[in-house]
Amino acid sequence: MSRTLSKSVNGRSRKPQSKENSRATRARSKISEPPPGVITAKRSSSAASSNTQTAKPKAQNSQLKTQYLIGQGFDSHRFAPQLDPTRPLRLGGVTFESERRLAGHSDGDVLLHAVCDALLGALGLGDIGQHFPPGDPRWRDADSQQFVRYALDLAGRQRARVSNLDATLIMESPRLGPLRERLCRSLAKLLNTPPDRISIKAKTPEGLGLPDSAIAQVVLLLERTEP
Numbered sequence: 001m002s003r004t005l006s007k008s009v010n011g012r013s014r015k016p017q018s019k020e021n022s023r024a025t026r027a028r029s030k031i032s033e034p035p036p037g038v039i040t041a042k043r044s045s046s047a048a049s050s051n052t053q054t055a056k057p058k059a060q061n062s063q064l065k066t067q068y069l070i071g072q073g074f075d076s077h078r079f080a081p082q083l084d085p086t087r088p089l090r091l092g093g094v095t096f097e098s099e100r101r102l103a104g105h106s107d108g109d110v111l112l113h114a115v116c117d118a119l120l121g122a123l124g125l126g127d128i129g130q131h132f133p134p135g136d137p138r139w140r141d142a143d144s145q146q147f148v149r150y151a152l153d154l155a156g157r158q159r160a161r162v163s164n165l166d167a168t169l170i171m172e173s174p175r176l177g178p179l180r181e182r183l184c185r186s187l188a189k190l191l192n193t194p195p196d197r198i199s200i201k202a203k204t205p206e207g208l209g210l211p212d213s214a215i216a217q218v219v220l221l222l223e224r225t226e227p
C-alpha cells in the first residue's frame with residue numbers, strides 16, 4: 001500500500017497519465033478556475049444572496065454560506081534501515097532521529113501522504129498518486145510537505161480551508177507519545193490551522209503482526225465559504 005512519489009509538487013504542466021488521471025490534471029491546469037467535480041457543483045441553496053450585499057455591507061458576513069466537506073486518507077509504508085543520513089525518518093513534516101526510516105520514493109512521510117489524500121478526497125479530486133504518479137524521478141526523496149501544500153492550494157482556490165483534522169498513527173516504534181506535540185505543531189503550521197484543531201492519536205499494531213509497518217489514517221473537515 002506504500003505510495004511511492006516523486007519530486008516537486010509543481011506538476012501543473014504534467015500531461016495526464018491516463019483517462020483516470022484526467023480529472024486531476026484538469027485541476028492542475030485550470031489555475032484560474034475551480035477544479036471540477038464536487039467543487040464546481042452548484043448547490044441549490046447557494047444562489048440568492050447577492051442582491052443586497054452591496055447596499056448593506058454589514059449584512060454580508062451573515063449572508064455568507066459555509067459548506068463543509070469531509071475527507072479521509074489512508075497510507076502505509078514499511079520501515080527500512082536508515083543507512084543514509086540525508087534520508088532520515090520523516091513524520092508529519094518533522095525529522096526524527098531513528099535507526100529506521102520509512103521506505104518510499106519520496107521521503108516516505110506516511111502521515112502527510114494520508115493528509116494529502118484526505119484533502120484531495122474532500123475536494124473530490126482523486127488521490128495523491130493521480131497528481132504525483134509513483135516512480136516519477138521528480139519526486140524522488142521529495143519533502144512530502146509540498147504535496148500537502150499543493151492540495152491546500154487546490155482547496156484555497158475553492159475558498160476552502162481546514163477546519164480540523166483527526167489522525168491515527170499506527171506503528172510499533174518509535175513511540176509517538178513524546179513526539180505527539182511536535183507532530184501537532186508541525187501539522188497545524190502546515191495546514192494554517194490552530195493547534196487545538198489538530199488531533200493525532202498513536203496506536204500500536206497489536207494483533208496485526210506488522211512490526212515493520214507504519215500506518216496513517218486521517219479524517220479532516222474543510223469549511224468552504226460561498227458568497
Ligand SMILES: [Zn+2]
Pocket residue numbers: 002003004075076077104108109110113
Ligand atoms: Zn505514502
